[in-house]
Amino acid sequence: xxxxxxxxxxxxxxxxxxxxxxxxxxxxxxxxxxxxxxxxxxxxxxxxxxxxxxxxxxxxxxxxxxxxxxxxxxxxxxxxxxxxxxxxxxxxxxxxxxxxxxxxxxxxxxxxxxxxxxxxxxxxxxxxxxxxxxxxxxxxxxxxxxxxxxxxxxxxxxxxxxxxxxxxxxxxxxxxxxxxxxxxxxxxxxxxxxxxxxxxxxxxxxxxxxxxxxxxxxxxxxxxxxxxxxxxxxxxxxxxxxxxxxxxxxxxxxxxxxxxxxxxxxxxxxxxxxxxxxxxxxxxxxxxxxxxxxxxxxxxxxxxxxxxxxxxxxxxxxxxxxxxxxxxxxxxxxxxxxxxxxxxxxxxxxxxxxxxxxxxxxxxxxxxxxxxxxxxxxxxxxxxxxxxxxxxxxxxxxxxxxxxxxxxxxxxxxxxxx
Numbered sequence: 001x002x003x004x005x006x007x008x009x010x011x012x013x014x015x016x017x018x019x020x021x022x023x024x025x026x027x028x029x030x031x032x033x034x035x036x037x038x039x040x041x042x043x044x045x046x047x048x049x050x051x052x053x054x055x056x057x058x059x060x061x062x063x064x065x066x067x068x069x070x071x072x073x074x075x076x077x078x079x080x081x082x083x084x085x086x087x088x089x090x091x092x093x094x095x096x097x098x099x100x101x102x103x104x105x106x107x108x109x110x111x112x113x114x115x116x117x118x119x120x121x122x123x124x125x126x127x128x129x130x131x132x133x134x135x136x137x138x139x140x141x142x143x144x145x146x147x148x149x150x151x152x153x154x155x156x157x158x159x160x161x162x163x164x165x166x167x168x169x170x171x172x173x174x175x176x177x178x179x180x181x182x183x184x185x186x187x188x189x190x191x192x193x194x195x196x197x198x199x200x201x202x203x204x205x206x207x208x209x210x211x212x213x214x215x216x217x218x219x220x221x222x223x224x225x226x227x228x229x230x231x232x233x234x235x236x237x238x239x240x241x242x243x244x245x246x247x248x249x250x251x252x253x254x255x256x257x258x259x260x261x262x263x264x265x266x267x268x269x270x271x272x273x274x275x276x277x278x279x280x281x282x283x284x285x286x287x288x289x290x291x292x293x294x295x296x297x298x299x300x301x302x303x304x305x306x307x308x309x310x311x312x313x314x315x316x317x318x319x320x321x322x323x324x325x326x327x328x329x330x331x332x333x334x335x336x337x338x339x340x341x342x343x344x345x346x347x348x349x350x351x352x353x354x355x356x357x358x359x360x361x362x363x364x365x366x367x368x369x370x371x372x373x374x375x376x377x378x379x380x381x382x383x384x385x386x387x388x389x390x391x392x393x394x395x396x397x398x399x400x401x402x403x404x405x406x407x408x409x410x411x412x413x414x415x416x417x418x
Contacts, residue, residue: 007123012137016043017048037413042082046086047085051246051247051276052277059083064085105132105136108136123148125151150182151189157179214407216336220336222396223340233309241314242272243272244320246332247278253370256370257272257296260375274297275300318345331354334354338398343365347367361394
């Protein structure tokens, strides 16, 4: 049955399904949710590449041209995905990421030109990164009169500046100027954390909406007896597993995991897993080999059908960030950890929004970022605690109350249709 008050919605962002992690996961689930509710949705995106930094099969053969995918839903909703070619560097750097962003903007603009002469979309949603996609939203708004929603998943310019990826003052000034123009000409700006909202509000000089990342609380949940699960993944039932699962890049500061593994090698039960992929994974592997670390295991990104089991084998989940990134990027991996009732060891500054929300709800162990001694001590606290059930229960409760996709998306729809 077709629902009432359906909308035609246009989406622009290069991360999308079937990417399993990061921004693509949330963008894909958002647009599928909207289409399932009866909305007519068109997506301008690229081919899945993250976190591998290469176009994935079976899309590689079409990567130099456009490809259209259409899905119809029983509700009457429709999801049309137009995949656009773009440059994807095997080893991303600041300059190469700018080329990536610009190449997608250009290919999305070309395929979007006919949309300027077609039936109007009432809403256009653009996702940052890249912040420059907001220009496409502003253009469509000005020509067609649509409402433009610009959603900030990552404060890209600040992150690049703080991490030394962009060093030219003139270039940084120009990028902030473009961003300011986008903010000025956008109807709704939203972001995923209190800390990011506070910083965006200072630049945009307008209220910013809270649109957090969610988790699938029905697919990800606690499993009581994890000892047998550990054996399924090749570990002993008595092993104490410290897990990092997610993108593997320089900004996470994952070298600290190797150092912890070396510092805590006398604790024979401790086993460290680094799971996922990314441009920095091979570097970490080489370092682990040089350090002769037999208690560190590298695993590929796990299939979605067994991911709930995999997360449940961890006694501690590491959420590691560098100090300068601790309030700019709300870790998407944390939402799933909370859903499985995991014990999260989180590096965050006391001034950050991440620290405040975790502390307020008592749902993790907090340690100082870029502090090796604090990280080692946090792992030992988790190892020595007889019962972390209160923290784990608080994590699951928070996920159910605040991170369920239906609750968040219902609020989002109410916001953009007001």
